[in-house]
Amino acid sequence: MQSNMKKLGILGLALALMSLSWRTDFDKAVSDAKVQHKLVLLKFSGSDWCLPCIRMEKEVFNTDTFSHFAQDHLCMVNADFPRLSKHKLDKELTKQNERLAERYNKEGHFPLTLLLDADGKVLKTWDGYSGAKPEEVIQQIKAINHGM
Numbered sequence: 001m002q003s004n005m006k007k008l009g010i011l012g013l014a015l016a017l018m019s020l021s022w023r024t025d026f027d028k029a030v031s032d033a034k035v036q037h038k039l040v041l042l043k044f045s046g047s048d049w050c051l052p053c054i055r056m057e058k059e060v061f062n063t064d065t066f067s068h069f070a071q072d073h074l075c076m077v078n079a080d081f082p083r084l085s086k087h088k089l090d091k092e093l094t095k096q097n098e099r100l101a102e103r104y105n106k107e108g109h110f111p112l113t114l115l116l117d118a119d120g121k122v123l124k125t126w127d128g129y130s131g132a133k134p135e136e137v138i139q140q141i142k143a144i145n146h147g148m
Helices: 002-019 026-036 051-061 064-073 091-104 134-144
Strands: 039-045 074-080 112-116 122-127
Touching: 026 039, 026 074, 039 051, 039 091, 051 064, 051 134, 064 074, 064 134, 074 091, 122 134
Parallel strands: 039 074
Antiparallel strands: 039 112, 112 122
């Protein structure tokens, strides 16, 4: 009995972490953010060439601390611009990411992370990766949205 409970707990945690994965559909994330009363975290990354992007992903976004916070407060969207052909995105996703860059990242900065409200209004911008710890990023988000 206890073994089954452990398995269910591990399965629940795995499902929760899977739901935290970065989305690629911006419009769906914004729609979900409205319904769920969450903010949108939009990340512009070069996942296979941008070293600061890779560091920020590993040291902030992929941590348990950030994941647990994001689960309750954020709809996360990754606008990725990979360069290697083996990581090439499909045409529709590439077009969507280019439209997002035209709207939110005209200068082409990487990494660029934006906190948006559910209407797409920019609330905070992180340009580059400063080495901030996950707790610092969370506090910055909380300072903008006092209801968290």
